[in-house]
Amino acid sequence: MRIHRFRDVFLGPVVLAICAGIGGWLLATPPVRALVDSQQLLAGGGTMAEGTTLFTAPGHTQQLGVDTPGAGLGEQAAQVRMPAGRLGILRVSVTTATVPDSGALTMTVRVNGADTVLSCQIAGTGFCTKNASVTVRNNDLLAIRISNNFVNSGITAHTYSLTYD
Secondary structure: OOHHHHHHHHHHHHHHHHHHHHHHHOOOOOOOOOOOOOOOOOEEEEEEOOOEEEEEEOOOOOOOOOOOOOOOHHHHHHHHEOOOOOEEEEEEEEEEEEEEEEEEEEEEEOOOOOEEEEEEEEOOEEEEEOOOOOEEEEOOOEEEEEOOOOOOEEEEEEEEEEEEE
């Protein structure tokens, strides 16, 4: 008899808690997909002065000049090693302190030190999208070259994103 009362008193709340936990788990909202199941978004950005060329890579917080950290080592220092996959849509946004008299900002995705078809050129403030496909093999080196040849633009801010799957 005591065992029966023990079950009546304590088993009810335990069963209720288990059912509530399972029900909550079953009804939970699934995670949101940013792009599609296999795609990732690589991104970066920064600021730069006119008349300069810098190297960076997705996820880097620095942009390196052609000769930083040593003569001709800027791109090598910025490169990131990639797993095999495919680079896709390049989107670039540029904002200048003042409207430039002339020139453009060119952003080019580079793999193993060579330009790819993923390149955007923007004259002044604006956006650019390049939809192309670049195959990356395991251990290929990825870098982004940013060339700013604006005239009288002041500081230029830029952001970019690149799909990867």
